[in-house]
Amino acid sequence: MxxxxxxxxxxxxxxxxxxxxxxxxxxxxxxxxxxxxxxxxxxxxxxxxxxxxxxxxxxxxxxxxxxxxxxxxxxxxxxxxxxxxxxxxxxxxxxxxxxxxxxxxxxxxxxxxxxxxxxxxxxxxxxxxxxxxxIWAIGPTPKASNATALEALGQMLTEGIHTDIVINASDGSIGAHRAVLAARSPVFHSMFSHNLKEKELSTINIEDMTIDACQAFLKYLYGNIKTEEFLTHRLVLLHAADKYDISDLKEACHESLVEDIDTKNVLERLQNASLYQLPKLKSSCLRYLVKFGKLFDVREDFNSFLQCADRDLITEVFHEVLNAWRGF
Structure with missing residues (x-):
């Protein structure tokens, strides 16, 4: 045998x-x-x-x-x-x-x-x-060589110590520190280095994030995000990581999203993998759907997916299906 x-x-x-x-x-x-x-x-x-x-x-x-x-x-x-x-x-x-x-x-x-x-x-x-x-509750939160310094950074954010910029989310505002934001994101660094309205008005409008998601985003940048917050807001954090060019956050979201693919989220994650160019997530979603036969379990949602997904992505899915049939 x-x-x-x-x-x-x-x-x-x-x-x-x-x-x-x-x-x-x-x-x-x-x-x-x-x-x-x-x-x-x-x-x-x-x-x-x-x-x-x-x-x-x-x-x-x-x-x-x-x-x-x-x-x-x-x-x-x-x-x-x-x-x-x-x-x-x-x-x-x-x-x-x-x-x-x-x-x-x-x-x-x-x-x-x-x-x-x-x-x-x-x-x-x-x-x-x-x-x-x-064992899966341990999320990819940032590691610190100096826990005391990270704790102090987190305290600066949560207690609003000497904040010098206000971030306006869709349903609230929170104070932050230009130096931290500029150090963590080249996009923020550029904002504060040129005479843009963000520098002049000391505000940043992030209207595509709720205040809860925005707080999770800032906590990641300051190094004190909790696992539950990270897992709750992963997709919004992925969007923010792409928008503000924060590669470590994007990779943390990428790795995390690969870990718990199931029939409820696989099609959404496949679309996000295509949108944000996440090859490992795309490969894992396609493998889950095709090699493991889960297309049969999501066939009702798959009809909606066909209506809204990128044409190239749909073509890629069907290529995977055809290759699987040829190898069966």
Whole structure:
């Protein structure tokens, strides 16, 4: 049997194992695949019914910090109708070994099929005995070589210490410091270096951002944004990073948006990847839609996508689909 029979294809939080010849075995275990901090296995076991198991590879990490997993698992027919059997959503299940998650299929499965696992969250126990912590809650906030200096910068912003410019958002205003803005953005630097109205009036109008998003933007520039704020405002921050030429913020948004692609956001992210020239995000979205067959799950939204998306992007999607069909 070829090695491909045991290989699991993965993207950031999605794993798929194609079972090509289920009649030929009573037990099969996949090769290890990595999601989060752990290497995982899928296994199928046929007795009177078909059992599907998901579990982490035995290691020191698994023993000391076993995953607490939330996920959706499906068995999808590889036939053209792609009928699926879906297990109820698993929430915060501690999984240490191959007996901690076992799914007996009530309905007989025949022919080729795909085991599709979408990880919603992975947590580990808190070292101080508190609530379990999500391993994906750590966002790409800026790192500091001097935490005290960053804390002081943040205090300058939040307490309005010696601010010398006002930023007007769509629904409010906030004070800031020219020197910080100029150091972080060549666009702001240019504004304050020439006799533009922003320099003369000591104001900047950013009417395409709410005050909450604007505060998150400034907190990033000052080095004290919180993960929750970053994740909430990622798309607006991406727009601001592109508009004001802040490459590190753009890259932070890019990397973050790749990490949690799902059926609810994949089409929007694909359009943003094209708009802001984010190759990794575009590739990940196309792979999710085409290679992992999620176009079937978003077909209603895809009709709206076809009406408003860039023509070149639509052409690229169809090229991916055609290439996938040729290789099937």
């Amino acid at each position: 070829s090695d491909s029979a045991y290989r699991v294809e993965t993207t950031s939080r999605l794993a798929q194992w194609r079972i090509e010849n289920p009649a030929s075995c009573t037990y099969r275990k996949s090769d290890p695949f990595r999601i989060g901090k752990w290497n995982w296995h899928l296994a199928v076991e046929k007795n009177r019914v078909l059992f599907i198991k998901l579990y982490p590879e035995i290691s020191n990490l698994t023993r000391d910090n076993p995953p607490i997993a939330s996920f959706i698992i499906r068995v999808v027919s590889s036939a053209s109708d792609r009928k699926a059997l879906t297990h109820p959503v698993v929430r915060d299940r501690l999984i240490k070994n191959s007996e901690d998650f076992v799914w007996p299929l009530e309905v007989p499965v025949t022919g080729k099929f795909i085991i599709d696992v979408e990880f919603l969250d992975l947590k580990t126990a808190s070292p101080n005995g508190g609530e379990p912590c999500s």
